[in-house]
Amino acid sequence: MAGPNLAETVVDYLIAQNVRHIFGVLAHTLFPFGDAIAKRPELRFINAQHEGGAGNMALGYARATKQPAVCLVSAGGGATNIVTAVAQAYKEAVPLFVISSDIGTASFAKGHWASWHGMEHIRLFQPITKQSARLGRIEELGSVLDSLFRQTTRGRQGPVFFCIPEDLQETHLPEPITFAPSANPAAPAVDARTVTAAVDLLLGASAPVLLAGTGVDWAQAQDEVKELAELLSLPVASSYTAKGVFPENHPLALGCLGNGGRVYARPFFQKADLVLAVGTSFSEGTTLGFGHKTMPENARIIHIDTDPEQFGRIYPAELAIQADAKTALRAIIDVVKSKPAKAARPDNGRAVAQAKQEWLKGIDETISKQNLGYVSVLRALNEQLTGKEILTTSGMTGDTLRNIDSGVPIIHAGEFRAIGTALATAYGVKIGRPDARVICVTGDGSFMMEQQELATARYHNIPVLVLILRNNAYGGMKRDQEKNYGGRVIGTELFIPDLAKLAELYGAKGYSVTKKEQLAPVFKETLAKDEFVIVDVKLD
Numbered sequence: 001m002a003g004p005n006l007a008e009t010v011v012d013y014l015i016a017q018n019v020r021h022i023f024g025v026l027a028h029t030l031f032p033f034g035d036a037i038a039k040r041p042e043l044r045f046i047n048a049q050h051e052g053g054a055g056n057m058a059l060g061y062a063r064a065t066k067q068p069a070v071c072l073v074s075a076g077g078g079a080t081n082i083v084t085a086v087a088q089a090y091k092e093a094v095p096l097f098v099i100s101s102d103i104g105t106a107s108f109a110k111g112h113w114a115s116w117h118g119m120e121h122i123r124l125f126q127p128i129t130k131q132s133a134r135l136g137r138i139e140e141l142g143s144v145l146d147s148l149f150r151q152t153t154r155g156r157q158g159p160v161f162f163c164i165p166e167d168l169q170e171t172h173l174p175e176p177i178t179f180a181p182s183a184n185p186a187a188p189a190v191d192a193r194t195v196t197a198a199v200d201l202l203l204g205a206s207a208p209v210l211l212a213g214t215g216v217d218w219a220q221a222q223d224e225v226k227e228l229a230e231l232l233s234l235p236v237a238s239s240y241t242a243k244g245v246f247p248e249n250h251p252l253a254l255g256c257l258g259n260g261g262r263v264y265a266r267p268f269f270q271k272a273d274l275v276l277a278v279g280t281s282f283s284e285g286t287t288l289g290f291g292h293k294t295m296p297e298n299a300r301i302i303h304i305d306t307d308p309e310q311f312g313r314i315y316p317a318e319l320a321i322q323a324d325a326k327t328a329l330r331a332i333i334d335v336v337k338s339k340p341a342k343a344a345r346p347d348n349g350r351a352v353a354q355a356k357q358e359w360l361k362g363i364d365e366t367i368s369k370q371n372l373g374y375v376s377v378l379r380a381l382n383e384q385l386t387g388k389e390i391l392t393t394s395g396m397t398g399d400t401l402r403n404i405d406s407g408v409p410i411i412h413a414g415e416f417r418a419i420g421t422a423l424a425t426a427y428g429v430k431i432g433r434p435d436a437r438v439i440c441v442t443g444d445g446s447f448m449m450e451q452q453e454l455a456t457a458r459y460h461n462i463p464v465l466v467l468i469l470r471n472n473a474y475g476g477m478k479r480d481q482e483k484n485y486g487g488r489v490i491g492t493e494l495f496i497p498d499l500a501k502l503a504e505l506y507g508a509k510g511y512s513v514t515k516k517e518q519l520a521p522v523f524k525e526t527l528a529k530d531e532f533v534i535v536d537v538k539l540d
């Protein structure tokens with residue numbers, strides 16, 4: 001038959017939606033998809049060594065490009081291997097479109113588990129996706145595909161799962177499908193009275209502060225946050241997940257609030273009488289347990305979010321604005337600017353600078369006592385950064401990045417906190433943003449969970465800088481075992497091979513760092529060139 005088959009139709013559809021990369025692992029049950037992709041030179045298939053790696057690449061790619069990322073996995077083990085990444089996408093509201101094969105339709109009647117690879121895919125993915133669907137008949141494709149793909153970015157973003165039986169993939173459609181262009185609706189304007197109310201609250205407050213979450217990044221509202229902060233001299237903190245969304249070398253920047261934050265952020269929040277919270281969910285980490293350790297007890301809150309489910313979930317909002325961060329902030333800025341007498345604000349920049357200096361003094365003292373501790377390594381890296389590099393990280397290593405002044409958002413597992421993710425995430429970021437120097441900062445335990453993905457960087461030529469903080473352990477966990485369990489340690493000590501040698505085997509440049517004096521020259525050298533590099537730092 002001359003017309004396209006189902007897999008070709010899906011691939012054409014994805015290309016029409018601007019998809020240029022698909023992350024996955026191939027299998028016989030996906031061959032029609034593989035072949036459809038092979039025929040389209042504008043599409044690049046990035047095969048990972050493990051579906052978890054494909055999922056993490058997709059997460060990084062979506063965060064870096066602000067587009068839904070597409071994954072292709074096979075029925076059974078292929079699908080179960082991507083579950084962690086999909087769960088993370090659901091929790092962290094990242095748009096992923098996951099296509100999986102399923103057993104052939106002729107086997108449906110024998111039950112989900114009867115055939116090779118057979119399992120209940122939909123029941124597994126339902127709780128961790130916005131929608132999960134299996135294609136029953138080819139005639140349903142036209143109504144299902146577009147609606148599923150758009151689910152990823154409608155309302156609260158997130159993953160969807162589309163399961164396609166292997167025999168249907170190469171079935172030819174009775175006639176080609178034309179998908180009606182169903183553009184995402186434009187962000188609605190914010191009601192003028194709501195904007196006025198927000199401005200009145202902001203100008204009437206004596207000590208307002210701004211808390212920026214990942215919603216600012218997704219809406220690309222960084223300029224608006226900066227403009228409003230500067231207009232009103234607002235100290236700005238970010239959530240842990242959004243670290244760097246407000247450039248951390250800005251005079252009004254407090255870094256992250258709460259977990260992974262700097263000690264001086266909290267006092268600014270504690271004495272605030274108004275919090276302008278933009279695109280944040282007031283997570284356990286940011287609030288240090290949902291109480292009033294970081295969030296001030298009696299302050300009013302203006303909460304801007306696209307997702308109305310977020311309003312009042314953790315703290316009651318004086319004013320809730322359901323809107324895209326960029327649209328809402330722009331409207332607020334315009335009204336603030338039109339006020340003849342903008343409230344005269346004390347220059348908070350000076351107070352922030354002073355608090356930061358105090359904090360840095362303490363860090364200097366710590367560094368003077370260390371050879372290679374987290375702080376001295378990350379401070380040395382910080383000194384070489386231009387503010388444009390994009391960092392990825394995972395697990396508790398993310399908390400130690402408080403010593404980095406990031407100029408752009410750091411990309412990591414957020415409040416899902418999965419380890420074994422930073423390396424593949426870095427690849428996704430690099431593929432989405434080839435202009436950026438991408439640096440993966442990972443613990444050795446986290447790295448060992450995904451080290452097979454070094455092959456992916458080599459095969460697909462993805463030049464990233466991998467900085468591994470080695471302590472031959474799940475260090476934070478080992479420390480806490482020793483402290484709380486009479487010095488008994490179990491399951492937290494690791495064998496880690498020579499990573500500079502491992503780097504060479506994968507065609508990367510390998511560096512071993514054992515002395516503080518090596519840090520600056522090694523970082524200078526490895527940041528200068530866009531190469532695939534592994535730096536193995538042996539911590540004290």
Ligand SMILES: Cc1ncc(C[n+]2csc(CCOP(=O)(O)OP(=O)(O)O)c2C)c(N)n1
Nearest residue numbers: 395417418419443444445446473474475476
């Ligand atoms: C997928 C996953 N498994 C287990 C954990 C629990 N966990 C949190 S931190 C950690 C160890 C991290 O070790 P490493 O990356 O070496 O960092 P270090 O603490 O040594 O700095 C583990 C196992 C997790 N967060 N994610």
Ligand SMILES: [Mg+2]
Nearest residue numbers: 444445473475
């Ligand atoms: Mg470790």
